[in-house]
Amino acid sequence: MGRVGMSRKDFEQCTPLEFTRIVEKNNALEELRFREGWEQTRAQIISVAALFSKQPINPKERFPLPWDKEYQGKQAAVPKGTSSPDRMREVLGRLKK
Numbered sequence: 001m002g003r004v005g006m007s008r009k010d011f012e013q014c015t016p017l018e019f020t021r022i023v024e025k026n027n028a029l030e031e032l033r034f035r036e037g038w039e040q041t042r043a044q045i046i047s048v049a050a051l052f053s054k055q056p057i058n059p060k061e062r063f064p065l066p067w068d069k070e071y072q073g074k075q076a077a078v079p080k081g082t083s084s085p086d087r088m089r090e091v092l093g094r095l096k097k
Contacts, residue, residue, distance in 0.1 A: 038065055 004026045011019065046059045060068045 035065075035067060 004022055006014075006022070014022070042059055042063045042065065045063050046057055049062065050057055
């Protein structure tokens with residue numbers, strides 16, 4: 001269905017909680033791709049700036065991004081759901097086809 005690439009059959013077989021988890025994982029993947037692009041941009045900027053600097057450059061100080069402090073000292077929480085791991089593997093296996 002739409003953005004997550006599920007078939008109608010898979011969608012109809014999902015519980016609301018399963019579908020919510022699938023959408024959350026899809027959103028996390030999109031966020032990761034977005035951040036990865038900005039991290040690459042920061043690396044390029046710092047690489048060029050380093051050519052003209054005699055001192056080491058701290059990338060997070062010189063080119064801060066909104067999420068730099070977001071995860072400092074925190075561990076990601078593991079979401080708990082009612083779906084069985086086997087059921088999720090089955091659904092994800094069909095999504096990859």
